[in-house]
Structures are given as structure tokens and as C-alpha cells.
Amino acid sequence: MLDAAEGYTTADGRKIGGVLMEMKNITLRFGGVVAIKDISFDIREGEIRAIIGPNGAGKSSMLNVISGFYNPQEGEVWFRGERRPPMKPYQVAQLGIARTFQNIALFEGMTVLDNVMTGRLTQMKTTLLDQAIWWGKAEREETENREKVEKIIDFLEIQSIRKTPVGRLPYGLKKRVELARALAAEPRLLLLDEPMAGMNVEEKEDMSRFILDVNDEFGTTIALIEHDMGVVMDLSDRVVVMDYGKKIGDGTPDEVRSNQDVIDAYLGVAHD
Amino acid sequence: MSDTLIFAMEVTLNGLMAGVLYALVALGFVLIFKASGIFNYAQGVMALFAAMTLVGIMDGQVPFAHLINAIFGTKVHHFGWHVPALAAIALTMLVMIALAWAVNRFVMRFLVNTEPIILFMATIGLAYFLEGFGDLMWGADIKKLDVGLPQGINETIDEVTFGMFGYGFFIDNLDIVASIIAALLVAALVAFSQYTKQGRALRAVADDHQAALSVGISLNFIWVLVWSIAGFVALVAGIMWGAKSGVQFSLSLIALKALPVLMLGGFTSIPGAIVGGLIIGVGEQLFEFLLGPALGGATENWFAYVLALVFLVFRPQGLFGEKIIERV
Ligand SMILES: Nc1ncnc2c1ncn2[C@@H]1O[C@H](COP(=O)(O)OP(=O)(O)OP(=O)(O)O)[C@@H](O)[C@H]1O
């Protein structure tokens, strides 16, 4: 067991900090369906944490609990050493938790630039009244945020499509824009639901590189769901394995790979 | 130049000015519809309510006077003061914001994720409620609204056109002022939605609720904002029409004029609302001028609807609306 306050050092020599987020005995039900059954785990400062498991295991549900889209019937959510009361998704976003969606949720009618700008909304402080009276102040804020956004756009190499309406982009680029929007919030915790699903090999490599770079350059803590075992093993520091709503494994990629329950769960189970 | 052409020019000018007001009212609908999928049937009654409130505040009327007197046996009617027009307009706007908050808190909040038709019916209910509530608050009598807007024929235009064509155009000062204010407001609303943080949040909600939530937008805030904008548009429309033809029930029917505008311009398009408003404004006046006499007159009562219907057949999504392609 790791100590809550002290971190650890990864195989590649990165320093991981204390606990940022802790899920304690979470249970989530939809009518008769138990999507999450009494699961506990933590996410540490600076870590890349993966959640894996067969289809319908409850991975997305867990991410939705963290981001406030679902409220669990039982259990506690702790963030930065404090118990988090039940919250609306927008309140969670304001705590510095950004996310992407398994089925991409972008503003299709807006340009890439505008989409990424919406990611800055949690950082923009001027009120409606300010905007009406102090137009200059609002404009300055807009420019500052615009600069930050341009940096992220450069970082993710999507300069060439800045002004393109998102609805016209191919799937792989949409996933990247969604990541850009989440990054624009400068989150403490970044949640990615299958960031590489449906991508070709080259796109997957790009996305893997971006995820590693984000973690490395901004020190962002990342929790991600992924089906591709190879990718998971390469990217993540620690892995939670879920099956039928239960946690069946938790540890470094090597540890979970040799865990018999995990091997059983994956045997004969079709994944995509 | 032939007389017909000169008259047609005058009619077109008047039509354009009416059109700007239609555009403003239509824009109120479009902004709500885009953000929340609600077609706000109560928009017209909101305009009436705003105008009544404005008159009431300006005249220092005691709200709910009849009710108060009936219950307490008192005889209060007036506070005995008069509020200047600008201050009264600001106060009325506060009332409209309070109304927006109440509509959201007591009605719309309970209807999240319900069918559009249910939301629509809720706004019908709201319309009837507000109509009665307005009467109860301010009395059902016809009121005169005078916020100091200029009225009567514009002499300059009269003289200039007389010099040019030998015929002076009759253009009402009120119409000129109204259309300038409406044009400014249309520009302000467009600027708001395109260039401010809240405007961006509004467009985000209109586009995708889930994504909007994930970037930290409070839907409740947006709903109140959207209904406040509707209240604002209603207030302006109420002032213009109220100044023109008095504050009375028929004022709430102006919203019906927005319907053909929306069919023409598309329910979700801001430029559509503007262009649609102008087309209907000019179209109905020109049509009445050219064919009205042959058809027995009063064509402006139905022309807009017929035009919109014809349009629906050929371009159901409206001038600027997105083409609807059902995914299968
Ligand atoms: N909003 C919901 N309403 C009802 N049931 C739900 C809802 N969301 C998830 N579930 C159910 O909860 C269970 C877990 O679903 P979840 O989406 O979390 O799985 P997952 O591990 O993300 O699967 P996948 O790999 O297919 O994305 C499933 O049985 C699913 O049907």
C-alpha cells in the first residue's frame, strides 16, 4: 500500500505526488443495474492512471461519477484532501476537472478556435455587467485567453484547422479538438474517455504522444479509459481493472498483467 | 418618374421600418429557441406585460391595487409620484429579469429533458397566466404610453422628397426612431452572442448540453439569461408598439407576426430573423399597395402567412436554416 501523502517514483523516473482524488466505496445503480459495485481507488498528483475492463464494465460510469455527471448512491468522493459534496457537472468543472467524452461532445456549429475558447470559460472572471460597462476590461481578458488558447492549438498541432467548423472535421481530429478544449481549462485533473477509440495506428501514436507530453510539460494528472492494452501498458503508471462493475485489479501495468482475475476476465471476452 | 414608382418607394421605406421591428421580435424567439429548444408562445404577452409594467411604474400606480383594496378595504391606487421614463424603463427591465428567474425556477426547471411540445405547451400556459397576472397587477384598462419618443410626420423627409419628386413622403418620426433603436438592438444582440463570454456560453448550450456542462457552464444561469433577453426584447417591442397604438391586449398579437418571419428565415438563424423580418415588412406593404385594392384590401393581415406557407413548401428549413437530413 502506498502512503496517502507521500508519492512514488515511476519506472521511467518521474516523481508522482500524494493523493489528488480518492474514490471510497463507490456504488452506482441504474434501477436494477449495478454499474459500479463498492469500488475504491485513488489518483495521485502527476500520475497517468488508466481504467480498463471489458465492454459494459462500468468504466465510463466511473468517469461520470468523477466529473459529476452521475451521483453515486453510496460512497465518498475526495478531492484535494476534502470530501466533495454531490455536485453538478459545471461545478466539478470549476474545481479544475476537465473531461472528454467517449462519443465526442463538441460544439459542432462552432469553429475549432471557438470550441477551444469555451474551455477557458472557467478561467474568465468578468461578469455580464463588466462586459457591458468596461468593454476594455472584457476585451483584455479575451485577448489574454486567446493567447493561451493559441498555445494549446499549436501544442496539439491543429493550427491549420483553427477556423474550420468542427462539424466538418474527420473523427480523429475531432478527438484532438476535444482534448484541446479540455486542456484549455488548465485542469488539475484531466479525464479522457477512450481518447483513441476508432483511430488508425498513426492517429493513435499521435494521441499517445500528446497525452504523454501534456503530462510531462504541464504536469497534468490524467485518468483515462482505454481498450487497447498495448497503449494502456505504454502510457499509464497505474491501472484499475473493472469487470461487471467490480474492481478486479489495481497496480502497475506489470502487476495487473500477471493478475489471474484480470486474465480470466479478458479471456474469451470480445473487445473492440 | 411615374407616380406608382414614387408611391412604391414610400411604401417600401415604411415597410422596411416595420420590418426592423419584426426582426427584433423574431430575434427574441430565435435566441430562446436556439439555446433551449423552446418556442416561446408567451413572447407577445411578455411584450404586453412589459408595456403595462412600464406605464404602471411611470404613473406611480400601486401594483395589485384592486386585490389590496378588496382584501383590506383600503382605497389605494397611486403612490402620488411620477417616475422619469428612463428610470422606469430600467426598473421594468429588473421586473422582466425577475420574471425570467421565476419562469425558470417555477416552470422550466421541472421540464428539463422533456419533449419540445411539452415545453411549448408550458409557454402557452405561461402566456395565459401572465395575461391574467398583468391585469391583476396593473388593471385591464387601455393605457397610454408616452416615453417621450417623437411622433408625427418627419418634416425633413417630407420636404426633401417633395423637392425631388414633387410628392412628399409621409414617414412617421416614431417609426424612424423605433427602427433605429431596433436596428441598434439587433446589432447589440448579435454582438453579444458572438463576442462576449456569456454569448459564447449561450451558443455552446445551444449546440450541445453535455459539452457545455463539461466546460463549466451552468444551464440554470443560461436559461435565466435567455429568458431575460426575451424579456428585454419584449420590453423594447412593448415600448414601440405601445407608443404607437396604446397598451392593450392587441399588443400581444405582434408576436404572431414573428411566426411567418421565422418560417421564412429559419428558426435557428440570426441573419434569417433579420432578413426575414425585412422581407415580410416590405412584402406586406408593397403587396397591399399593388394588389390590395384589387383583392379588397387589408391584405397585410394574411399576406405574411401565405408568403411563409409558400416558402415552407420549397424551403422548409427557411432561408438560412440548416437543411434537415434525417440520419438513418
Ligand atoms: N445513463 C445510464 N442509464 C442506464 N444504464 C446505464 C447508464 N449509463 C451506463 N449504464 C449501464 O451501466 C453499465 C456500465 O456502463 P458503462 O458505460 O459505464 O460501461 P463501460 O465500461 O464504459 O463500457 P464501454 O467499454 O462499452 O464504454 C452498463 O450496463 C450500462 O448499460
Ligand SMILES: [Mg+2]
Ligand atoms: Mg465507456
